[in-house]
Amino acid sequence: MGTKRHFRVWRGDDSGGDLQDYQVEVNEGEVVLDIIHRLQATDAPDLACRWNCKAGKCGSCSMEINGMPKLGCMTRMSTFEENETVTVTPLRTFPIIRDLVTDVSFNYEKARETPAFAPPAGVAPGDYRMQQVDVERSQEFRKCIECFLCQNTCHVIRDHDENKHAFAGPRYFIRAAELDMHPLDTRTDRREYAQAEQGLGFCNITKCCTEVCPEHIKITDNGIIPMKERVVDRRYDPLVWLGSKIFRRGQVPQTFVTSAKHGDAVHSHVAHGGVHSHAGDSHDPAAEAEAQAGVNWHREVPRPTAPAVDDNGRLPLTELTFDRAAAPSPFGDDVTFPLPPEHLNFAHPEQDKH
Amino acid sequence: MTTTNRIERHHYDVVVIGAGGAGLRAAIEARLAGKKTAIISKSLFGKAHTVMAEGGAAAAMGNVNSRDNWQVHFRDTMRGGKFLNNFRMAELHAKESPQRIWELETYGALFDRTKDGKISQRNFGGHEYPRLAHVGDRTGLELIRTLQQKIVSLQQEDKAELGSYDARIKVFDETTITELLLDGEKVAGAFGYYRESGEFILFEAPAVVLATGGVGRSYKVTSNSWEYTGDGHALALRAGATLINMEFLQFHPTGMVWPPSVKGILVTESVRGDGGVLKNSDGKRFMFDYVPDVFRKQYAETEEEADRWYTDPDNNRRPPELLPRDEVARAINSEVKAGRGTPAGGVYLDIASRRSAEEIRRRLPSMYHQFKELADVDITKEPMEVGPTCHYVMGGVEVDPDSGAAFGSVRGLFAAGEVSGGMHGSNRLGGNSLSDLLVFGKRAGGHAASYTDQLTVRPKVAIGAVEAAVETALAPLQRDTGESPYQLQQDLQVVMGDLVGIIRREGELADALGRLAELRERVAKVSAVGGRRYNPGWHLALDLRNMLVVSECTAKAALERQESRGGHTREDFPAMDPMWRRVNLVCSLNGDAVRLAHKPLPKMRSELIGLFDRAELAKYLTDEELADFDALVSDADAEEAGN
Numbered sequence: 003m004g005t006k007r008h009f010r011v012w013r014g015d016d017s018g019g020d021l022q023d024y025q026v027e028v029n030e031g032e033v034v035l036d037i038i039h040r041l042q043a044t045d046a047p048d049l050a051c052r053w054n055c056k057a058g059k060c061g062s063c064s065m066e067i068n069g070m071p072k073l074g075c076m077t078r079m080s081t082f083e084e085n086e087t088v089t090v091t092p093l094r095t096f097p098i099i100r101d102l103v104t105d106v107s108f109n110y111e112k113a114r115e116t117p118a119f120a121p122p123a124g125v126a127p128g129d130y131r132m133q134q135v136d137v138e139r140s141q142e143f144r145k146c147i148e149c150f151l152c153q154n155t156c157h158v159i160r161d162h163d164e165n166k167h168a169f170a171g172p173r174y175f176i177r178a179a180e181l182d183m184h185p186l187d188t189r190t191d192r193r194e195y196a197q198a199e200q201g202l203g204f205c206n207i208t209k210c211c212t213e214v215c216p217e218h219i220k221i222t223d224n225g226i227i228p229m230k231e232r233v234v235d236r237r238y239d240p241l242v243w244l245g246s247k248i249f250r251r252g253q254v255p256q257t258f259v260t261s262a263k264h265g266d267a268v269h270s271h272v273a274h275g276g277v278h279s280h281a282g283d284s285h286d287p288a289a290e291a292e293a294q295a296g297v298n299w300h301r302e303v304p305r306p307t308a309p310a311v312d313d314n315g316r317l318p319l320t321e322l323t324f325d326r327a328a329a330p331s332p333f334g335d336d337v338t339f340p341l342p343p344e345h346l347n348f349a350h351p352e353q354d355k356h
Numbered sequence: 357m358t359t360t361n362r363i364e365r366h367h368y369d370v371v372v373i374g375a376g377g378a379g380l381r382a383a384i385e386a387r388l389a390g391k392k393t394a395i396i397s398k399s400l401f402g403k404a405h406t407v408m409a410e411g412g413a414a415a416a417m418g419n420v421n422s423r424d425n426w427q428v429h430f431r432d433t434m435r436g437g438k439f440l441n442n443f444r445m446a447e448l449h450a451k452e453s454p455q456r457i458w459e460l461e462t463y464g465a466l467f468d469r470t471k472d473g474k475i476s477q478r479n480f481g482g483h484e485y486p487r488l489a490h491v492g493d494r495t496g497l498e499l500i501r502t503l504q505q506k507i508v509s510l511q512q513e514d515k516a517e518l519g520s521y522d523a524r525i526k527v528f529d530e531t532t533i534t535e536l537l538l539d540g541e542k543v544a545g546a547f548g549y550y551r552e553s554g555e556f557i558l559f560e561a562p563a564v565v566l567a568t569g570g571v572g573r574s575y576k577v578t579s580n581s582w583e584y585t586g587d588g589h590a591l592a593l594r595a596g597a598t599l600i601n602m603e604f605l606q607f608h609p610t611g612m613v614w615p616p617s618v619k620g621i622l623v624t625e626s627v628r629g630d631g632g633v634l635k636n637s638d639g640k641r642f643m644f645d646y647v648p649d650v651f652r653k654q655y656a657e658t659e660e661e662a663d664r665w666y667t668d669p670d671n672n673r674r675p676p677e678l679l680p681r682d683e684v685a686r687a688i689n690s691e692v693k694a695g696r697g698t699p700a701g702g703v704y705l706d707i708a709s710r711r712s713a714e715e716i717r718r719r720l721p722s723m724y725h726q727f728k729e730l731a732d733v734d735i736t737k738e739p740m741e742v743g744p745t746c747h748y749v750m751g752g753v754e755v756d757p758d759s760g761a762a763f764g765s766v767r768g769l770f771a772a773g774e775v776s777g778g779m780h781g782s783n784r785l786g787g788n789s790l791s792d793l794l795v796f797g798k799r800a801g802g803h804a805a806s807y808t809d810q811l812t813v814r815p816k817v818a819i820g821a822v823e824a825a826v827e828t829a830l831a832p833l834q835r836d837t838g839e840s841p842y843q844l845q846q847d848l849q850v851v852m853g854d855l856v857g858i859i860r861r862e863g864e865l866a867d868a869l870g871r872l873a874e875l876r877e878r879v880a881k882v883s884a885v886g887g888r889r890y891n892p893g894w895h896l897a898l899d900l901r902n903m904l905v906v907s908e909c910t911a912k913a914a915l916e917r918q919e920s921r922g923g924h925t926r927e928d929f930p931a932m933d934p935m936w937r938r939v940n941l942v943c944s945l946n947g948d949a950v951r952l953a954h955k956p957l958p959k960m961r962s963e964l965i966g967l968f969d970r971a972e973l974a975k976y977l978t979d980e981e982l983a984d985f986d987a988l989v990s991d992a993d994a995e996e997a998g999n
């Protein structure tokens with residue numbers, strides 16, 4: 003027989019709402035979605051929640067469970083302590099419709115903007131020939147069940163609604179990567195498109211998206227990073243400029259984004275302690291130790307001061323119209339060179355082999 | 357207060373209800389024919405049931421075994437359906453599937469490949485040669501995502517040409533259709549509500565394609581989601597169309613039975629195709645005891661021969677684990693009833709002791725992943741516990757095989773996919789559904805488009821019908837004396853699961869009909885609490901009447917058909933009866949009541965029936981039909997001699 007557990011579920015709609023407490027029966031082997039269904043059948047018949055397959059295949063039941071973005075149908079109750087309160091809230095990045103249901107239309111808009119597969123001319127259906135090794139790279143991204151947990155997690159839009167316009171999000175970076183790596187796609191500008199139109203430059207490789215992906219797609223390592231590395235370009239991505247293996251947070255100039263929009267430090271939802279800055283020591287021994295060992299993707303780095311832009315969102319071109327001598331540094335004017343090596347996020351190419 | 361003139365109205369040429377494989381393919385075809393097309397779906401775009409299909413899509417491309425062709429596929433399909441299939445549908449399906457699959461590649465699909473770079477094909481129960489195009493074990497996802505992305509690409513073309521993504525094809529997601537509206541006998545539109553806001557929406561359209569999937573939600577143990585409430589079946593009935601073969605439901609032999617939360621989730625048949633075997637609690641590989649006479653010739657008799665087949669299929673007969681799924685389901689049921697089941701009431705499916713851990717992980721990645729995450733079971737180390745699960749309904753809207761147009765009195769109504777009937781006869785072969793969606797989705801979409809061309813006047817929606825639809829939809833919210841929809845659904849599931857389940861008896865079926873009649877009265881008085889915004893209780897309350905009428909069709913037809921065939925097993929009539937093979941049971945509505953009629957099956961064309969051995973036909977056909985066949989063969993011989 004089951005035991006009674008304490009659940010807190012967010013109830014409300016776009017006008018507001020709050021967490022409500024429920025005592026609900028939990029049986030062996032159940033998942034969070036089972037408990038939501040039990041609530042619907044007992045205490046809360048009108049509790050709104052999306053689901054379809056109950057098998058982690060459709061990506062409908064995305065929710066935040068104890069603050070972590072998860073699929074309700076893939077979160078076993080046995081992962082919680084007997085007396086632990088389970089708090090279930092809707093995805094934070096998208097507008098609330100009701101209870102656990104959010105308006106995810108943002109994602110469908112971005113999907114619609116991404117240029118479709120461009121089939122090779124003159125190859126008849128049935129004559130497509132591809133090798134398994136070549137399709138596998140794209141197949142990894144086609145595993146995506148469109149749960150939008152990665153979109154929900156990515157700090158670029160999670161706390162910055164205003165970025166939604168210019169940023170397509172990890173789900174659509176891997177869509178671009180998938181087409182880029184598709185053996186027969188004939189468009190050659192997928193990466194440049196990602197950079198120019200999808201806002202790839204906003205991504206500072208925190209890897210939070212990869213961490214929450216229920217399909218275990220290596221969004222960053224296999225999708226975003228290879229694209230960033232290979233954007234060859236007039237466009238200016240300092241992440242690439244700095245060398246393909248060195249990454250850092252910082253303002254990434256984009257032709258269509260004003261720096262006023264991101265004046266604050268960005269916060270990854272996974273707070274791994276201290277603040278690491280290229281301008282100085284982070285004072286966090288743990289973070290520093292990790293930095294020494296390799297890459298700490300989650301270190302918080304304050305944005306360097308960004309130079310002001312004009313009304314058109316552009317940097318002033320001449321010294322006369324600009325508030326400082328010479329051109330602004332892409333790294334922020336408060337950063338001095340050379341950077342102390344121990345403060346670089348440097349990944350040795352061989353480091354994973356150890 | 358709602359007045360009908362405040363309802364949002366849309367005008368389309370073709371309205372497709374359902375955004376699974378069939379619906380999306382139909383919509384693509386209607387849009388390619390230049391029609392203004394709407395796609396309506398109860399869930400979000402790209403989440404329809406089709407995403408759950410794992411094994412693959414059957415198409416005789418002959419990439420792995422070049423001896424495969426449409427004739428062989430046709431034969432397998434007819435055999436699987438126990439010759440009750442609509443032969444013309446089976447023929448079209450076998451002939452056109454390869455093109456439909458290849459077409460997906462031009463939309464961007466990435467199937468697994470053979471060594472020479474073609475689409476790889478895998479073995480599956482009931483198919484003579486490796487035939488299922490697949491992508492790991494997430495073929496359904498690939499199919500739906502590809503079609504979804506094709507629709508996006510059409511929308512991009514429209515944007516470039518006409519300035520709006522929605523100019524010629526628009527997706528209305530999280531929208532449920534509750535009623536079809538007629539002008540005389542002609543379809544005039546569809547009425548429904550946005551799940552999100554609870555607001556009503558009216559589509560005026562001369563042609564409607566139903567692609568709403570199946571009915572499994574009426575069963576206790578099912579692999580189907582909340583969407584599968586038989587809406588399309590019920591909409592068709594109420595619009596004057598007919599349903600056939602409703603007694604035939606497929607119970608997937610290997611759904612998970614333990615742990616409880618994942619009860620009903622399927623273990624793909626490719627586990628068996630890739631070497632998995634079924635064992636009872638004594639550790640015996642029992643399937644050898646259950647090979648029916650009709651299949652004796654094709655299946656191995658010893659474990660040694662069966663095991664050799666995996667590497668040398670040309671010189672060995674296949675393992676009995678790969679029998680059609682109804683045979684496997686029945687075998688498991690018998691083992692469990694004989695007391696040789698697992699504690700949870702299933703049997704063991706063991707691949708761990710037969711393949712290396714690495715190979716299992718590579719060939720069955722999402723299976724491995726699913727078991728590990730959901731059940732904490734490592735399928736590379738321990739066997740799974742599986743049992744029969746309600747999975748697929750063979751029955752559905754009776755349609756014209758070539759066009760998908762619904763029979764009965766209605767005009768302008770088309771159906772494709774699981775909601776249509778006839779293609780699979782009494783039992784569907786694994787993998788035949790995904791290709792069915794594409795073949796008949798395309799046909800239904802195309803014919804719906806040309807139907808609108810030949811109409812001279814556009815049918816009109818009657819205001820009275822809209823008012824009635826509004827009233828019906830709001831009724832559960834306005835009552836507060838009735839029962840909870842969840843309770844009613846549970847009661848319905850118990851009746852269907854226990855009395856109209858995998859093994860059926862006359863007494864139980866009659867009892868079921870009595871209980872369904874009681875339920876009908878209770879459902880008529882159901883009440884839902886809360887408001888109109890995203891209220892699942894209200895939505896379920898509206899779905900219940902559909903589930904109920906479809907369940908009545910199933911129970912009635914199951915009681916009527918006094919034989920066992922495919923997805924219909926009568927304990928009191930355990931054998932197949934050739935006389936019953938000639939009959940389809942057709943359901944229609946007479947007022948509120950379900951009416952059942954016998955209708956003869958169309959006669960197979962001579963060049964098609966000539967594809968079979970006489971010995972095989974003898975197991976299915978009546979003496980009279982066999983005499984016809986003999987005459988045919990001797991005519992052909994005579995002709996040959998004459999030449």
Ligand SMILES: Cc1cc2nc3c(=O)[nH]c(=O)nc-3n(C[C@H](O)[C@H](O)[C@H](O)COP(=O)(O)OP(=O)(O)OC[C@H]3O[C@@H](n4cnc5c(N)ncnc54)[C@H](O)[C@@H]3O)c2cc1C
Binds near residue numbers: 406568622774775789
């Ligand atoms: C677990 C599982 C595994 C399977 N594996 C395979 C396999 O390996 N190979 C194979 O060939 N087949 C397989 N099948 C069967 C196959 O997936 C289905 O038969 C097929 O996907 C049905 O597709 P469809 O287009 O008819 O409907 P669906 O994909 O189910 O779509 C139905 C659509 O109709 C919409 N809808 C329903 N009612 C309404 C309404 N009232 N108003 C508006 N919209 C509505 C739904 O929202 C949905 O969008 C499997 C099925 C399951 C459940």
Ligand code: SF4
Binds near residue numbers: 205207
């Ligand atoms: S790596 Fe971080 S910043 Fe980049 S897309 Fe993923 S979550 Fe967003």
Ligand code: SF4
Binds near residue numbers: 061152215219
């Ligand atoms: S990439 Fe992963 S997390 Fe993102 S939508 Fe797809 S499945 Fe979900």
Ligand code: FES
Binds near residue numbers: 063
């Ligand atoms: S319900 Fe489909 S992923 Fe959870």
